[in-house]
Amino acid sequence: MPDVPAILDRLDHEGYRLTWPRRTVLEKVVSRTKPFTSAELWEMIQHDAPTIGRATVFRTLDLLCRMGVVQRIHRDAESGRCHAYLACDERHHHHLICSNCGKVTDFHEDKTLDALVREIEQHTAFRVQGHMLELMGLCPSCQGGVPS
Amino acid sequence: MPDVPAILDRLDHEGYRLTWPRRTVLEKVVSRTKPFTSAELWEMIQHDAPTIGRATVFRTLDLLCRMGVVQRIHRDAESGRCHAYLACDERHHHHLICSNCGKVTDFHEDKTLDALVREIEQHTAFRVQGHMLELMGLCPSCQGGVPS
């Protein structure tokens, strides 16, 4: 749950102007706790602040991605639609996305992931520089009825 | 390295017609050992078989994805461009992509990955159903000069 004033402060410190469209888009973005597409965001903006242009929405989204306030996530890997966005806290971490309700949980299993990367480096002789890991599953409240 | 006749057999068994455009696209696809974009493939096709339509290329690509002969991969996670394709063998596995030359190596570190998934399940109470993991790095031959 990122907080708006802190982000505005950062923008200010980095020389960005604190404009009304930016504040508005930022507020909409952080108010969403689940992944959203650019189209969904644009629809919200059009409804609540119809004078803001589409390009501005994309520009702000891009800015927030570069600042680490928003991450692009990859879902529906097998279909055409691929991008969604998600407001999240800074620093590197991964997402676990509920395939039923969309709830997102972060995780940081760094030790096991590092072990995995080291194993892969040994087996392949690659030098691993980065990775992308996303998990899909059922959150606790969506598991009812299917005990197994 | 998937082999064309075997894939054609599978298509045939599954009731698909073995048409010349399909064969042609399939051959082009499996002849590439590195990730390629739809635009690159379309360019190759236009050059070598200019009567094949763009829609057919996408349709065939989609069919091959559904059959598991081709996978969509996600690179340049932080930029707009996201999709590329890669001909690869069946069954679930992951890719390690050289960020310098594009060389792709598969890996199957299933045990460690399973351990990671189990840890995550314990910590988050999610039930994990699927995952997407891609690694970027330098292949052995692109590591020269940067010892560290």
Next chain:
DNA sequence: TCCATAGAGATACCATGTATCAATAAGGTA
């Protein structure tokens, strides 16, 4: 050889971004 129909090419369309450009408004300064 014939025939039903899956698949083809052409074309228009859609979705997601990006580039361009003149007009506007932040926010530092006099």
Next chain:
DNA sequence: TACCTTATTGATACATGGTATCTCTATGGA
């Protein structure tokens, strides 16, 4: 407070990647 520089805006056009539709062709079974 008024002024000025320039980052940012909205509008518009464009680029890219993929899909829908529609008519015609040609695959492959009878």
